[in-house]
Amino acid sequence: MRSSDEAIIVGGRSNLPVAASRSTIDSADEDATIIPPPLRKRRAGRTNGKGRNLYGSGLPWILPALVLVIGMIYFSIGYTGWMSMLDWSGFILSPSEFVGPENYARMVQDEVFWRAMWHTAIFFVVTFTVQTAISFTFAAIMHSQIHLATVYKVVIFVPNVLAPAIMAPVFRVIFDANGSLNGVLETMGLGSLARPWLAEDFTAMAVVMLVTIWQWTGLSFILFYAAMSQIDPQILEAARIDGAGNLRTLWSIIWPLCRGTTIALATLGVIGSLKTFDVPWLIANGGPNHATEFLGTYIYQTMVEQKEFGYAAAISVALLVLAIVGGLLTRLGNRQSEGT
Amino acid sequence: MFEIRTLRSRIGLQVLATLIAIPYLLPLLAMVQGSLAGRGFDNYVKVFDTGVVPTYFRNSIIVAGCAIVIVYACTMLAAFGFAKLRIRGKEVWFWMLLIALTVPEAVLLTPLFVTASTFDLYNELVAVILPLAALQVPFTVLLARSFFAGVPTELMEAGRIDGANVVRVFWHIVLPLTRPIAGAVVILTLINSWNAYLLPMLMLNDPNKQVVTLLPQYFLGQYTNDQTGILAAAVITSIPMILAYLLLQRTFERGLSAGALK
Numbered sequence: 001m002r003s004s005d006e007a008i009i010v011g012g013r014s015n016l017p018v019a020a021s022r023s024t025i026d027s028a029d030e031d032a033t034i035i036p037p038p039l040r041k042r043r044a045g046r047t048n049g050k051g052r053n054l055y056g057s058g059l060p061w062i063l064p065a066l067v068l069v070i071g072m073i074y075f076s077i078g079y080t081g082w083m084s085m086l087d088w089s090g091f092i093l094s095p096s097e098f099v100g101p102e103n104y105a106r107m108v109q110d111e112v113f114w115r116a117m118w119h120t121a122i123f124f125v126v127t128f129t130v131q132t133a134i135s136f137t138f139a140a141i142m143h144s145q146i147h148l149a150t151v152y153k154v155v156i157f158v159p160n161v162l163a164p165a166i167m168a169p170v171f172r173v174i175f176d177a178n179g180s181l182n183g184v185l186e187t188m189g190l191g192s193l194a195r196p197w198l199a200e201d202f203t204a205m206a207v208v209m210l211v212t213i214w215q216w217t218g219l220s221f222i223l224f225y226a227a228m229s230q231i232d233p234q235i236l237e238a239a240r241i242d243g244a245g246n247l248r249t250l251w252s253i254i255w256p257l258c259r260g261t262t263i264a265l266a267t268l269g270v271i272g273s274l275k276t277f278d279v280p281w282l283i284a285n286g287g288p289n290h291a292t293e294f295l296g297t298y299i300y301q302t303m304v305e306q307k308e309f310g311y312a313a314a315i316s317v318a319l320l321v322l323a324i325v326g327g328l329l330t331r332l333g334n335r336q337s338e339g340t
Numbered sequence: 341m342f343e344i345r346t347l348r349s350r351i352g353l354q355v356l357a358t359l360i361a362i363p364y365l366l367p368l369l370a371m372v373q374g375s376l377a378g379r380g381f382d383n384y385v386k387v388f389d390t391g392v393v394p395t396y397f398r399n400s401i402i403v404a405g406c407a408i409v410i411v412y413a414c415t416m417l418a419a420f421g422f423a424k425l426r427i428r429g430k431e432v433w434f435w436m437l438l439i440a441l442t443v444p445e446a447v448l449l450t451p452l453f454v455t456a457s458t459f460d461l462y463n464e465l466v467a468v469i470l471p472l473a474a475l476q477v478p479f480t481v482l483l484a485r486s487f488f489a490g491v492p493t494e495l496m497e498a499g500r501i502d503g504a505n506v507v508r509v510f511w512h513i514v515l516p517l518t519r520p521i522a523g524a525v526v527i528l529t530l531i532n533s534w535n536a537y538l539l540p541m542l543m544l545n546d547p548n549k550q551v552v553t554l555l556p557q558y559f560l561g562q563y564t565n566d567q568t569g570i571l572a573a574a575v576i577t578s579i580p581m582i583l584a585y586l587l588l589q590r591t592f593e594r595g596l597s598a599g600a601l602k
Contacts (some may be wrong), residue, residue: 055506058425061593062413065477068410072448072474073440079451083463090454134360141357144342149342154586155361158368161592165536165553166574169560170371173567180370214364246342275444278537296446296538304542309450316447327442 052210058165077320090309113315116293119205123294124273127212128266134213135170135220136258140250142221143228144228153225157218161232164215168282171211172198175283201291204284208292220265228263266324267330274323371578375571383572392547392558393576399544400534400551403469407533408526410473411480415525416518418477419484420510423556424496437478445475446508453542467543468551474535479527487521520594527588527595534581552577 084103088096107113134184138156142149145167174180177196185194231254239249277296282285284298295315303312344350375383387393422425422434448471456467491514499509537553544550547558555577559569585592 054427055500055509058421058427058430061421061425062418065414065437065481066433068414068470068474068477069437069440072438072452072471073443073478075455076451077443079455080447083450083454090450104418138357138360140342141353141360144344144353146354146357152357152361152434154589156364157593158585159364161531161535161581162578162583163537163553165535165537166556166577167367167371168554169570170367170574171373172366173374173571174370176567180374214367217364250342257410269446271442274448277446282537296444299446299449300538300542303450303453309454313450316450320447321442323442323444323447324439 080313080316080320083310084317086310086313088309089307090133090303091329096310099310103311104317106138106311107318109313112290112293112298113295113318116288116295116298119292120273120276120294123205123209123212123276124269126209127216128269130209131217131220131269132262132265135217136224136255138217138221139224139228140254142225153221156221159215160218162215164211164278165282167215168211168279171207172283175207198284201288204288204292208280208283211283212276215279223261223265224258227258231257263330263333266333268329270326270330271323274319274326295322353484371571371574375568375575377568377571379568382538383568384576386569387559387572387576390558391571393555395548396550396555396558396577397580399549400553401463402465403472403536403540403551404530404533405464406469407473407476408529410469411476411529412522412525414473414477415480415484416515416522418481419488419518420514422481422485423488424491424493424514425506437481440474440478441482443475445471448475449538449542452539463544463546463549465544465549468536468539469533471539472536473529476532477530480528483528484518484521484525487518488507490572491517524595530584531581531592531595 085098085100086096087099087102088094138152142152146152172179175181175197177199179197181197182194184193195203197207235253235257236249239253245250275296276294277300280294281297281300282294284292286293288303295318299312299315299319302308302315342349342353344353378382379386422430427433452467452471453462456462456464461467495513495517496509499513500506504512535553536551540551540554541557543555550558554569555573559566561575
């Protein structure tokens with residue numbers, strides 16, 4: 001293996017222009033066995049030229065994935081786009097009528113649609129902020145020689161592997177008017193605080209956010225924890241010598257160094273908020289009175305309960321556009337912050 | 341990260357950590373305690389007596405198993421192709437996958453429902469398996485591609501020179517080097533397909549075809565307001581995932597965090 005490796009290196013080198021081979025020699029002193037980057041780049045370029053003979057086209061390799069994705073996702077997108085211009089009850093035998101952009105006109109004037117959008121935005125801001133604050137603090141604590149660190153980690157991470165669909169009924173029981181939370185409040189003499197949590201607009205939304213935060217903090221925590229392991233201890237040491245206290249170090253040094261992670265989490269949060277369905281649906285069915293309506297739940301209701309497939313498809317198209325734009329914007333934001 | 345000098349600050353930090361962690365434990369405790377309320381373990385007996393639990397588990401295992409096989413195969417092949425082979429219009433194909441990454445499940449509901457009814461696939465597990473796999477693949481390909489790119493091309497060329505064709509190079513040289521990312525792909529697919537709710541709810545109406553995430557709903561329908569039964573069902577369905585996580589802690593954490601960093 002080694003000898004053929006070297007043979008390739010030697011063979012490659014002879015084809016290189018002077019500049020590249022000079023850098024090869026420079027870095028060859030450092031580590032003879034590792035191929036220096038300029039050489040590797042050069043060689044990759046050559047493989048591209050001759051690769052056809054050496055390996056054949058890569059198209060058959062990516063074909064299964066493409067067929068699956070195009071067959072399911074792109075087919076569905078196209079179909080949704082077509083359906084969004086129909087007035088149709090969804091049954092194959094029932095007549096459909098082409099209505100053009102009518103569904104979209106209706107959507108723009110639909111108050112529930114705009115409320116669902118507004119909920120999504122609020123939901124993102126609140127869950128992202130709270131989750132980030134908790135998981136960042138917790139990750140910093142877990143990096144500070146604490147006892148039982150593994151136990152804490154498991155506790156905060158376990159909700160991540162549980163299905164929202166399984167846990168939502170549990171939270172329903174907890175926050176029910178006759179549920180365990182109100183029971184605890186009564187026994188503590190705080191009965192005046194007890195209320196039908198899921199039946200009031202504001203508290204129902206708060207519960208939906210709470211469950212989401214409960215579920216996803218573990219993931220943010222793992223990411224921040226990993227990011228903090230990458231921080232050079234000498235930087236922290238230097239800050240300490242300059243007289244920075246624990247909180248100052250945390251805020252002025254560690255937080256900025258975790259910026260990449262925060263942005264990655266924001267991307268996830270935007271897309272995740274747009275995808276929200278399980279928790280609001282199972283906890284409050286999008287109610288009371290649309291107070292926990294999200295785009296996903298609204299699409300489902302419009303389609304399954306009201307049998308307005310065309311209108312549901314129009315909302316789906318809006319959701320798709322938002323998701324793609326949101327994904328691209330946060331990606332661009334990420335790239336920009338990497339540049340600076 | 342914090343520098344602890346005194347015993348007092350050490351205790352303070354420990355207390356703070358405990359205070360943050362306890363709220364995460366409480367719902368799980370409430371779930372277990374509630375499931376034992378009233379008649380104790382009889383609640384569990386009642387859940388098993390319905391006879392549907394094994395069916396729901398079997399269906400979930402089939403869905404997750406098939407999704408994992410499909411996603412694994414598609415991902416490994418495509419990641420190799422994208423990272424190491426020459427493809428005409430590679431960028432275009434790759435962008436197609438990237439855009440598919442952001443597509444929410446809800447967008448697929450109407451067309452998949454209509455298509456499944458047209459081809460008589462409604463109430464068939466495959467109507468859930470294929471969309472779940474398709475939603476997972478763009479992401480796992482993206483994840484695995486950057487890992488495959490790290491496999492030295494020189495190793496592959498060594499294999500070529502020794503006379504192996506591209507399939508053998510992939511099978512004997514590249515694949516064994518990519519085990520860590522394969523673990524992440526499998527875990528991610530397992531979590532997402534086992535926990536999937538929206539697609540199974542839409543596509544599977546027949547109780548013989550339903551999966552574990554629909555179990556609480558079954559009890560909601562069967563025994564109105566029987567909270568203990570619902571909670572016992574929730575405990576039963578949570579246990580396999582919690583056990584799997586405790587046994588494969590590192591793989592889970594790595595898989596999910598690799599998953600988050602797009």
